[in-house]
Amino acid sequence: MMADLTQDPKASLEGAPVIDFDKFKPSRSFIASRKRKDLIMRVLIALAFVIALIPLISVLWTTLVNGLKRLNLNFLSFNMTGVVGGNPTPSGGYGGVFHAIIGTLEITFGAMVISIPIGLLCAVYLVEYAHGGKLAQTITLLVDVMSGIPSIVAGLFAFSMFTILVGPGSVNGFAGSVSLSLLMLPTVVKSSEEMLKIVPGDLREASYALGVTKQRTITKIVLRTALPGIVSGCILAIARVIGETAPLLMTAGYIASTNFNLFDGKMTTLPVYVFQEYSKLNANCPANATAACVTTIPMERSWAAALVLILIVLILNGIGRLVAKVFAVKSER
Amino acid sequence: MPAASGKTADKVFRVIAYACGILILVVLAAVFLFLLFRAWPLIGGNQADNSKTIADFTGGKANGFWQYVGPLLFGTVLVSALALLLSFPVSIGIALFISHYAPKKLATALSYVVDLLAAIPSVIYGLWGGLILVPAIYPFWNWVATYLGWIPLFAGPAANPSRTVATVAVVLAVMILPIITSLSRDIFLQTPRLQQEAALALGATKWEMVKLAVLPFGKSGVVSASMLGLGRALGETMAVLMILSPGLNYSFKLLQASQNQTIAANIAAQYPEANDLGVSVLIGTGLVLFLITFVVNYVARKITEKKVG
Secondary structure, three states: OHHHHHOOHHHHHHHOOOOOHHHOOOOHHHHHHHHHHHHHHHHHHHHHHHHHHHHHHHHHHHHHHHHHOOOOHHHHHOOOOOOOOOOOOOOOOOOOOHHHHHHHHHHHHHHHHHHHHHHHHHHHHHHHHHOOOHHHHHHHHHHHHHOOOOHHHHHHHHHHHHHHHOOOOOOOHHHHHHHHHHHHHHHHHHHHHHHHHOOOHHHHHHHHHOOOOHHHHHHHHHHHHHHHHHHHHHHHHHHHHOOOOHHHHHHOOOOOOOOOOOOOOOOOOHHHHHHHHHHHOOOOOOOOOOOOOOOOHHHHHHHHHHHHHHHHHHHHHHHHHHHHHHOOOOOOO | OHHHHHHHHHHHHHHHHHHHHHHHHHHHHHHHHHHHHHOHHHHHOOHHHHHHHHHHHHOOOOOOHHHHHHHHHHHHHHHHHHHHHHHHHHHHHHHHHHHHHOOHHHHHHHHHHHHHHHHOOHHHHHHHHHHHHHHHHHHHHHHHHHHOOOOHHHOOOOOOOOOOHHHHHHHHHHHHHHHHHHHHHHHHHOOOHHHHHHHHHOOOOHHHHHHHHHHHHHHHHHHHHHHHHHHHHHHOOHHHHHHOOOOOOOOOOOOOOOOOOOHHHHHHHHHHHOOHHHHHHHHHHHHHHHHHHHHHHHHHHHHHHHHHO
8 A cells, every 4th residue: 555655646546456346335235134034033022011911901900800899898807717618608798818918017027026127137238237247148149049039939938837846736937937037038128228328428428527436327317318319219128028929838837716815826818818708719618608709709809819919019019119108218329 | 425326327327238238148158058948859869759759740741850951951951042043133122223223212112011921910811821822822823833834843744732831932933022122222222322323414314224233243142132032041940930831851842842941930739739849859940940040140241241341
């Protein structure tokens, strides 16, 4: 190239190969194919979303339609005692979920009482005390790993622990609480940790500068500032475990009557109720039964209980998000 | 006096916070140890009794523990892998849609929808799968078996009701979709803005920009997200229990009933009728499941950790 420049420009131009710059121009078909590909991917990506919407809408819609058939005050205020086959009970209903709602509330409350303080303090340790040490890294990693523990393993753990420590056959609501708290703990730690991290460092330093001890700074300044976020995280964690079935199947069991005592005897929860009714398939109606006898009643009860469960979960989710949004800490970022 | 008490409180609080941090480690160790203790008769007990219990469970099909857990493990991995295969492209598509294609207002709404999918309890997916999806999907599986039956995977005749591995995989795919979607979406959103704009400035179409800048950046995050999804699918109990018609074979016949069973669903199914030794056997299988999900989750988290650190 350099040599060419030193020569007579005209001569070099004549000898040089004529570069056809049009060759490098993208051909029309090439541009079209790129555009086509772009469009195809656009459509596929939008389609992926539609595909995901189908099951969501189907689940919510079928639960709503099938659940509303049997969801009434009677269903909510009676338990399953005195329910024989597909016959109506003396109260005029077909049995209900009162005992399951009580069980779900008590067991979930138990799980809350165990996991929220531990999870919160663990998050405090990770953010305020550990400063990214080796131990803290290990704990963070293991909390993440813990969030992947299958729920049935949590159930087996609580079951094994109670049979070994308390004695065989100890099926009670509290064992259910223990298994749920194992599932809830990582979520609580993670969300609290995130919330503590976004509390501005200036607040802590201002507090220390005034001579306030570390414990007071954490409880009165840091935790107070992060409170809405922590509350919202805990509510979402509750919403996650309130629908767990497998661990409660083996720890809390199933019973037809209402049990208010968390520490003694079997306890029915809503998800387990849904499953038990589903497993019954059909109810028996004797030949001389009246028209009020419904053979498909277990499925209908199952749907109605599922609707109650979904409503509870969705309301909890809504409250959690609302709390986070309304009382959000204004972070510096 | 107040100063002194403040110092004590300070120390006590510090100790409690440390204890709670360490408690996490203790709890994980306790999960492993309690399961091991309760499953001990399986390892240290009378082996003749063990093989008799297992033979009772399986109708004489298996005698040893590994003979028993082998097909279960195979079924678990098969169902989960299929679910991941179905869920992966859709999840990535949705994640890209939310992060790069949808307008901002729509994107927030769509994120809520994905979270909603995650919030629905598994027992409701099981109910929906068992009562709605199983009858609804039969014509499709039947069509697959008729026209694609020459592929061994889809060997017919398609079971009716289709309480098969294929149907379960579809439900599990729906269940792990929100996990993969939300994690990959977060990664995609972190793609450096300059790289994206550089790609566009060079004349790349939107898809080319995604291919050149977003996907390479998010690769490790996506891998980790799908492994977490896999971990979730491996441990899923209720949906499998309520839909699948179980069997204990090393079988790839996705459209036929009574071929496979998963560890988690097997525990829940056998547990109510198991005697003391039977429970030990089931907890032994649970221990295997625990170790597998632990490893999958650990590897998944390690991948992202490297990326961040």
